[in-house]
Amino acid sequence: MNEEFMGYERPNSKVGIRNKIAIIPSVVCVNHIAEQIANKLDDAVAIKHPLGCGQFGPDYSNTFRTLVGLGSNPNIYGVVVIGLGCENLKSGVLAKNVKRTKKPVEFFNVQDIKGGSTAAIEYGLKIGNQMREEANELKKEPFDFSNLVLGLECGGSDSISGISANPAVGIISDRVVKLGGTSILPEFTEWIGTEHLLIERAINENVAQKIHNTITGFIENLKGLGIDFLGVQPTPGNIEGGLSTIEEKSLGNIAKSGKSPIQGILDYSEPPKTKGLWLMLEPGLDIESMTGLAAAGAQVILMTTGRGSPCGNPIAPVIKLCGNPKTCNWMAENIDVDASRIIKGEKTIEELAEILWLKMRKTLNGQQTQAEKLGFDDLAIWRNTAAPFQYMHCK
């Protein structure tokens, strides 16, 4: 099959579908400076986040891995890392790790520049402008789908997503995998009740055991804390909408992953080690999820939404599809693909998947998604490992 898309080849042979400059603050204290620089540059994004200091242990590593991953995403041509100077997530260390991709990376600390924040913005802008000029020299070339990493996301789900938009995404995920590419399914809280099926699809016993341990470990944690997660799933709203059991609900979610074999479970923001379908540890908040997908190297994300979500990602374009006719109408400007044609009986799931495939190819080739056009650049890093502080309260 001669399926190709147009992209930018990076020095580490990864392929970007966008050619952005990323301004990454190593610490929250310089977010505003990063934003000011990005605002004055063409096609630049500020990776604003609330972390980077006062973190230690696994909490620090998780944030660090995510920021390195975001800078390393092939949709980014070059990176300017900005530190304040006194934080524990050092700009130089972050820059050095992104530099492993061999892409242009520069860094500086605001406290090292005489003249304060205004001088720092000017300094950063000078570096950014230089990178922008170099980036503009690059030409797009055709690449096959083995170069693609696809992220699978759903948010604001309703009872219709699982029978329309999600299975259509599953067909696309399988297609990408068949073409030699990679696909990632996050949101492990929505695998619960279907782990036996995920285990059946595991490529080996080790992967099967990891899937089992992830879910049972989570349920045990909750039991230990006295939280009856399973007693509240499906939710009253789910039941009203027709979902009878947790299995049925999770099946709707994992339908996004199609039928491909599962290569393994990734840590949050961890890049896949091989091609094929991967699971990612992430608890189900859309923005954290999509941040983790972009940090793992996803160049594009397919997101289904039944009730309607406008959100996007600063690095990976997010293609929205919606199976609910009312939402498609009410929030038309936030939806890229109207999957309500399935429940209206106008299109089969397979026909809708074909429409989605064409939309995805256009997006890969440079067409902006609705979230891109509207400027949605949401970013949040999952603090899964702030163990010393977990469940602390004053009483």
Add this chain to the structure above:
Amino acid sequence: MKAKFIVMDTKDNCATALEDIDKGEEVDYNGKKFKINQPIPLGHKFALNDIKQENFIKKYDQKIGIATEDIKLGDWIHTHNIISYYLKELQNK
């Protein structure tokens, strides 16, 4: 013509309503014509054949629960006549 319901896999024994279906309405699934026994709201399920108590309900060619009572062709399938097999197993542990 707009389909009234969708069957996610040919091996399934339930269908999902794509619109509210009235009690007594006749539906046709692959030439099998039968009556709907209770009102089925949009997004809810009904049986495509008789399902005995303790037998699995299948959607997406997967088990989504087990019948807590005998379910007849055309019956509404929901929390009143099926439960999570997963939860049942977990409770038995």
